[in-house]
Amino acid sequence: DAMVIQNPRYQVTQFGKPVTLSCSQTLNHNVMYWYQQKSSQAPKLLFHYYDKDFNNEADTPDNFQSRRPNTSFCFLDIRSPGLGDAAMYLCATSRGLRLGTYEQYFGPGTRLTVT
């Protein structure tokens, strides 16, 4: 089945130690998103890729970076995690010549704990 896969499902890192979360998709969608979701809150968009074009949200901290080496894979790098970065990180994909037209397909998320 076509799907969005996130690895690992659970990640524990130390304060200030860089961490990378990965996402892969078999849907061949051209748009990939990264969201941060804290407990009982709405998913907050960090950035998205439209093909190779990177689009950062204005309020996304510089501590968060992303890479998309090819259509299938996208990575979220947190350069110096703080306690406030502990959250669920959701990867999603969508089709779309125009953003916001098509539904997003979500991965199961990576729960990040910062100690």
Add this chain to the structure above:
Amino acid sequence: AQTVTQSQPEMSVQEAETVTLSCTYDTSESDYYLFWYKQPPSRQMILVIRQEAYKQQNATENRFSVNFQKAAKSFSLKISDSQLGDAAMYFCANDMRFGAGTRLTVKP
């Protein structure tokens, strides 16, 4: 800026009954799409229903339907014949913006 507001943090419904979840939004776009997503406990978010703003007819997917009031910028979700498996967080979304969610409990 686009915003999405869900004013009901929690809702409860008896199994087999009907429940309506509320959502309002604000957008400067003239052509846009609205979505309801379901996030079951410890499971991934999935699409429930999608509405195109230029279509006057309300979208329907089996037991799920919407009441789309474009002038009022309101987009509510109605779940008929509620089932235990409907228990989840429900998020309303416009473009890449999500509401705060409504936690739906279904009582047997």
